[in-house]
Amino acid sequence: MALVEIMKLWSEGVAAADKGDWSGALKSFTTITEPRAKICFNIGCCHLVTGNIQEAEKAFTSTVEKDKHLAVGYFQRGSVFFKEGKYNKALQDWLRCYTELRGNQLIDYKILGLTFKLYSCEVLYNIALGHTKVENWAKAEENLILALSQKVEPRHGTKIEKAMQEILKQKDFPLVEMPKGRLFQPNEKLVEQLEKKDYLGKAMVVASVVDKDSFSGFAPLKPQNDNPPPRQKTAEVLRTLQGEPHRVLFEFIPETSEEMEVMPGNIVFVLKKGEDNWATVLFNGKKGIVPYNYLEPVELKFQSKNQEKATAAEPTYLVKVYYKYTVAIQVSSKLSYGDLLILISSKLKLTLCSIMLSFRDGENDVPLTTENVEKAWALSTDNCLKLKCTDVHAEESHVLMENAENPVPSEEKAGISVTALFDYEASQPEDLPFKKGDVIKVLNKVSEEWWEGECHDKFGIFPSAFVDKVKHVDS
Known part of the structure; x- marks a missing residue:
């Protein structure tokens, strides 16, 4: 379906919903062939208003299948599962929703066309509610305590404290839901372009100001200067310095066209910081948005070449995390415990409350x-x-059951050695480089395509296709 037709039906559906005509809104939205995530979300919200829970579940499932990082989609489907009594599925969706918040206390969807703010404390509140339904009271209390530490508005504290009192009595509490009838709005500029416009207007009779000019048309000829003065150009550095300089602390991968990809150590210029924790920045001549808590203010100084050499000698830091697989993250400074927790949970796609970090002190693993x-x-x-x-x-x-069903051979537990068939150069910090003929000790099989190993006292992951999968026998 053409974009013009999609925007027309989207606009008609939203207009019908504004008038309370939800069946008309559904008709417009469902007419769109191959709808995008936002349209599927709108269809689910319409079904919620009309009380069709089963169809709402299907629509929100389509939403998260088309956009796997849309946190509000998981929030809505979790609410639907909860109403259907599918508490474990609701819990899984809310946990995924919390992960997709990526350490932010809230996401304001206004920039995407939805008038709704998704708060991390409310997601944690619902996670706690899900735990009460499966009678895991300890987990419910743990998530409410975490929610209390992330509250943004006074009403959050009151609601969470009431829920804490109910947990002490081993009772559940009301669900936090998105207000009914909230829909993703289409882009206003695209909707405006649907209206026909008369760009030429009515013809006018004009007279020329140039002597002996026989030209007839929309405008008369005008005297031209043979040597017009050159237009002054704004220096690129002056345009860049309009914003406040900030250094990027963490890697940020964009998920929408408005977001911008940045890496640790990049210098960006913040043009505007919104109340939703998103900052509009300028980087490499392009404008986009990034989470503000991924940035730190810096003071730019123009330096001589000798000073630049001294600055280049400043150290950078690497955080290497051993999980089911190894990841390595480059940072510009030594991070605090809270920043490390947010960074690692975001990288591993895990919730803050579900991970425990530890470091090696001598022969002991010490909780961080x-x-x-x-x-x-x-x-x-x-x-x-x-x-x-x-x-x-x-x-x-679950782990014990999995091990019982799929026992790992003793030699695989101890690790096997394989021989490199080709050279492999590391393209990411977590990669393991090696040369053809090197012997690699396999520590873990992350997937069929990627294994984790040790070679020349270095650890990392490498493509399994680069090695001989026949076990190497030491001579």
């Missing part, structure tokens, strides 16, 4: 806390902080 994070950095070597990440939400019984 706010109090000992400086000690962990002090024990790091070559500006590399090595941490172990554990998913505390993983159920031991």
Whole structure:
């Protein structure tokens, strides 16, 4: 379907909903062939208003299938599952929703056309409610305590405290829902272009100001200057310095056209900071939005070449995390415990409350806390902080059952060695480089395509297609 037709039906559907004609709105939205995530979301919201829970579930499932990072889509489908009594599925959706918040206390969807703010404390509140339904009261209390620490408005504190009182009595509490009837609005500029416009207007008779000019048309000829003065150009650096300079702390991968990709150490210029924690920035001559808590203010100084060499010698830091696979993240400074927690949970796509970090102190694994994070950095070597990440939400019984059904051979547990068939150069910090003929000890099989191994006292992941999968026998 053409974009013009999609925008027309989208606009008609929203207009019908504004008048309370929800069946008309549904008719317009469902007429769109191959609808995008926002249209599917609108269809689900219309079904919620009309009370058709089953169709709402289908629509929100289509929403998250088309946009796997749309947090509000998981929030809505979780609410639908909860109303259907599917509490475990509701819990899974709300946990995924919290992960997609990526450490932010709220996401304001106004910039995407939806008048709604999704707060992390309200998502945690619903997660706690899901735990009460499966009678996991300890987890419910843990999530409410975390929600209390992330409250934004006074009403949040009151609601969470009431829920805490109900948990002490082992009772559940009301669900937090998105107000009914909220829909994604189409882009106003695209809707305006649907209206026919008369760009030429009515013809006018004009007279020329140039002597002996026989030209007839829309405008008379005008005297021309043979040597017009050159137009002054604004220096690129002056245009850039309009914003406030900030350094990027964490890698940010965009998920919408408005967002901008930035890497640790990049210098961006903040033009505007919104109340929703998103900042409009200028980088490499392009404008976009990034989370403001991924940035730190810096003071730019123009330096001589000798000063630039001294600045280039400043150290950068690497955080290496051992989980089911190894990830490495480059940062520009030594991070606090809270920043490390947000960074690693975002990278691993896990919730903040589900991970536990630890570091090696001699022969012991020590849990990382706010109090000992400086000690962990002090024990790091070559500006590399090595941490172990554990998913505390993983159920031991599930792991035991999985191991019983799929027992791992003893030689695979101990690790096998394979021979490199080709050279492999690392393209990411977590990669393991090697040369053809090197012997690699396999530590873990992350997937069929990627394995984790050790070679020449280095650890990392590598493509399994680059090695001989026949076990190497030491001579």
